[in-house]
Amino acid sequence: MAGLPPSSLAPVPEWWPFRNQLILTLAGMAAVRLGVTDLMIGTLATDGQHADGRPEFIERISGLMGMQEGGLTVSAPAISMMADELVRTSCVPREVLGWAHSCHIGNFACGGCRGCAKHYQTWKALGWEPH
Numbered sequence: 001m002a003g004l005p006p007s008s009l010a011p012v013p014e015w016w017p018f019r020n021q022l023i024l025t026l027a028g029m030a031a032v033r034l035g036v037t038d039l040m041i042g043t044l045a046t047d048g049q050h051a052d053g054r055p056e057f058i059e060r061i062s063g064l065m066g067m068q069e070g071g072l073t074v075s076a077p078a079i080s081m082m083a084d085e086l087v088r089t090s091c092v093p094r095e096v097l098g099w100a101h102s103c104h105i106g107n108f109a110c111g112g113c114r115g116c117a118k119h120y121q122t123w124k125a126l127g128w129e130p131h
Contacts, residue, residue, distance in 0.1 A: 032070035
């Protein structure tokens, strides 16, 4: 879907259908092999604009994965938090967060896409200067 116009179904331009479902499926495959029974996904309050970022998605995917072999449960402990709240709560050091980015365009922060803008907004909310 990269490089194509957004789908008419897209709630935002960089929408990737079934992304969290796919990630949780792949993580679930590894978890069962390792004997892990609980998966946590890093969904935040702002991810609710996507169907797979809402509490009802987490509830339903957990039910689906729980009824299959391995009986996995899925939770989203930060689903009601904003990104800056999560950073403050988790005490992620600024030096570590400086290595992170959420670019929707490439492997390095472009500085102009919605993902980069959201990342810089989090830095601003924390009272930090963006990297």
